[in-house]
Amino acid sequence: TPFVFSKTLNAMPDTESEKFTSHNSFAEIAPLYDGFILDQFGVMHNGASGLPGAPECVAQLASSGKKLIILSNTSSSSVKTLDKLPRLGFDKANFSGAVTSGEEASRYIAETYGPQGKKALFITWGSGRSGNPLDFIDQCGGISITNSADEADFVIAHGSDVIRGNNDDKNEAIEISLGGFAEKGDFSVLDPILKKCEELRLPMVCANPDFIMVNPNGSEGHMPGK
Secondary structure, three states: OOOEEEOOOOOOOOOOOOOOEEEOOHHHOHHHOOEEEEOOEOOOEOOOOEOOOHHHHHHHHHHOOOEEEEEEOOOOOHHHHHHHHHHHOOOHHHOOEEEEHHHHHHHHHHHHOOOOOOEEEEEEOOOOOOOOOHHHHHOOOOOEEEOOHHHOOEEEEOOOOEEEOOOOOOOOOOEEEOOOHHHHOOOOOHHHHHHHHHHOOOOEEEOOOOOEEEOOOOOEEEOOOO
8 A cells, every 4th residue: 555645834844843754544644634636647547547546545535525636747638637537447526627737838838829820849649649649739729830840939848759740641640750768768869859959949848747657567658858
């Protein structure tokens, strides 16, 4: 059973006395709080299924009247994050909402670059993965995408597989592979592209600031924040 950590502040902060306390179960601290902010990956699930005991714990907290909110570095929107929960073993009705870095990034892009119709170098996930990366672009207002730094006004770091351009005449995705970055953290393909962006002084918006993730099989994946 994972440990739960809590911290209670004194009226007058004292660094020496402010120590985290580990607990064997949420049951020990649930009566102390009206709600909980929960991370997703590695806390609730591993991306493929709920972690042992996590769906039951969430259900018990919700049935006890606790307000539950997800706070996640995922590049997915808040709606998509909640919609994925049932296949992971959770009832999305148990959550008041979700706050994701993807949602906040798309909102910022829509406000900052959307009105001017700016063009983004779009670093994202390959089309073979679940979900359509262009759904994220649809949330970003009036921007367009390119796979060329020379054509870009800014950079979006949304995923770790490819640089995505517009669809070709056959409506197929134009993608430039980032080589072994996602699986091995190999920057050999990505570094020259990032150096070009630096030379052009292109600002970057990162929709997922995680450095690494742990895949369901235990291997590590390298993320946009790296």
